[in-house]
Amino acid sequence: MALQRFAIPAAKLLRSKSHIVPGQLLVTEHFFQVPLDYSNPAAGSITLFGRSATKHETPVFPPDEPPSPKPWIVYLEGGPGFGNREPQDHPLTRTALSRGYQVLYLDHRGVGFSTPVSTAMLARLPGGNGPNAVDVQANYLKLMRQDNTVRDCESVRKLLTDGLPEHKARWSIFGQSYGGFVSISYLSLHPEGLREVFLTGGLAPVGKTPDQVYEATFRKTIERNALYYKKFPEDAETVRQIATYIEQEGGSQGVPLPGGGFLTVPRLLTIGIAFGGHGGFDQVHSILLHLKSSLDQFGFLTRASLTPLESFTSFDTNIIYAILHEAIYCNGPGSASNWSAYRVGQSLAQFSWLCKTNDSITSSASPDQPILFSGEMIFPFHFETYPELIPLRAVADRLASTSDWPALYDVDQLRKNKVPVYAASYIHDMYVDYGFAKDTANLIPGVKTFETNLMHHNAVRAKAEEVMQNLFGLRDDVLD
Template sequence: MVLQRFAIPAAKLLRSRSHIVPGQLLVTEHFFQVPLDYANPSSGAITLFGRSATKHETPIVPPDEPPAPKPWLVFLEGGPGFGNREPQDHPLTRTAVSHGYQVLYLDHRGVGLSTPVSKEMLARLPGSDGPGAVDVQANYLKLMRQDNTVRDCESVRKLLTDGLPEHKARWSIFGQSYGGFVSISYLSLHPEGLREVFLTGGLAPVGKTADQVYEATFRKTIERNALYYKKFPEDVEALRQIATYIETEGGRQGVPLPGGGFLTVPRLLTIGIALGFHGGFDQIHSILLHLKTSLDQLGFLTRASLTPLESFTSFDTNIIYAVLQEALYCDGPGNASNWSAQRVGQSLAQFPWLSKDNDSITSSVAPDQPILFSGEMVFPLHFETYPELIPLRAVAEKLASTNDWPALYDIDQLRKNKVPVYAASFIHDMYVDYGLAKDTADLIPGVKTFETNVMYHNALRAKAEEVIQHLFSLRDDVLD
């Protein structure tokens, strides 16, 4: 499969401003301009936003010459759809700065402060007020995947390292989850720009179809459900009680939520996305406990019990997370997703609630059996229950049926990789399947992997110090 390669111009710096934050950090806010479409640079531009951080130093004696620039480490956030935290709040910053890097937290195109995509923004695109609106919006969103994020990074790199010799102009990248997918695409497209790669839960399923990905992640989700109900057996009945109320009061449309949209039983079951996080079991249990307590004490669901569900998954504020979730697995022409998660889930007896013809979820599951939650999957139901996504249902359908996607990875290039890669891989990862991740690690020469069965997908946040220490040990230490 041939990856499309284009000439990458240096980004244009629109503005930047620095300030000092407690802890001896100098933080700079950057706004860059890059092409919207690298295949057609004259078609328009978008703005990228990033924050850089380095140690703030006050030398006792001013140096005779300005110090040499420190090497860059770029952090690539997960998602897709999420911007970065401020550097002083990120667990990577202190370690990276102490190792001599300056760190750049660059928001992916379409998210954070990088020309963020929203329902209103798409509606204002030229041509979105006519009969071709769906095509216009879908074509714009198709430019928001990891291949173009790589090109954005290269464009920014060329600006920030201008004038440096080639060996000093390379930079390091650190990809978390989807950020790892971007990193593997980077190794495929522009390895010449990379010095080293760090990954946490980000060994993308190279060469695998969306169906293969969801077959694997559904298996792990079933395992996590079993462990959840082992910890909270009382929630078997609690969930059934809540589901019965929703079906009785709201029918197929569901119960209206305070901020818009609807709570259906299927939407409630998608909070299982948290099953794969540290602390996720308790987070789900807390949601169910509040809902059940409201029913037990008052006979209805209060606003206080419903409100946490509106932001449990941030599809309304980060729509790319929903709209492009399956597109990340469409690697080249002929790979339409066709709502892969929905199709795979419907083939599994454990998820009868995904059936289109199922009017009653509670009656479709035996009374003595638990109703299972889903994991990190996006279904058509999301575009029926989230207020920001409802107007985008036709666009989502268009993207699901698209089969002319550009390639994301170059397997031949990956097989001859020479860039060092240091990866943390989690055996019980519910989002990036360990088996598929291992296949990718075996594919790419130079990958050193720290594997563990005592951490989950969000370990970079939950157990940051330990994860980062292991990764830098892979780079700096020896086995013998």
């Protein structure tokens, strides 16, 4: 499948400012300007934001010559839809600086401080609040996927490495989760810009349809539910108690939430998204315990019990995660998602609650079986229960039915890859299927993989030292 390739101009540096932070770090905040649409540069520009970090050094004697620039490593965050933390709070910083890199934490387009997408922002696009608003907003959002993030990276790379010889102008990238998907697209589109690639939970399911992805991730979600209820068997009854209250008090619309939107039983059950990370079981149990305690003591859900729940998933502040989540699996023309997770889930008896509209979920669920939580899936009812998403329901439907997506991966290019790739792959990953990850690792020459059944998808944060040691060991150690 042919990838669209365009001339990539060097980004324009709008401004930058450096400051010293504790830990001997020199952090520089950069604002870059790049084209919104690389196929039509005259269509306008957007701003990209990134923070770079290097060691702050105060030598006793000034160097006789200016030091050579350190090689860049660029961190690509997961999502889609999330910006980066500050360098001093990121586990990669210490590891990378100790190995002689300077690090760039670049926010993907549309997130963080990189012309972030919001409902109000989309409505203020030219034509974004008129009769063709759905088309205007959907077309803008279609430019926010990983193929254009790769082009943004190349544009910034050309600026930051201007004047360096070719072998020093290449940079390293580190992709976590969806950032790994971006990295695989980078290997497809512009491998000439890369020195090496590090991946954590980011071996994208190349060649798999959205339905195949969700069939696999639902299977893993069922396994994680079983383990959750094994750890917290009392929560089977707790979920029924809370769900019964929601149905009785809120009806089909749900219980109003303090910050807007509604708590329905399906929305409650989507907090199982946390099951894919270290500590996720305890986070969900804490949410349920808070709600149950409120019902037991007062007979209603207090604001204090509802507030942690409504902010549990950040769809109101990171709408790209919700509205483009299935689109990141649509690889080329003819690949419409058509609410894939919703359709796949409805076909599974364990998730019969996805089929319910006006019927009671609690009364129709088997009393002998716990009600299962969903995982990393986006459903149409998200656009009925989150206040920031409610105005975007028609746009979300339009994107779900879109079938003219550009290709994201070039299998022929990946098969002849020469860029070293070092990947951490998690056997029990609930978000990125391990079997599909193995297929991708086998597709791309030069991939060295650290595999473990002792870590989950967020191990780069939860078990950072161990992940970094094994990942960079793949690069540095000799394999007999």
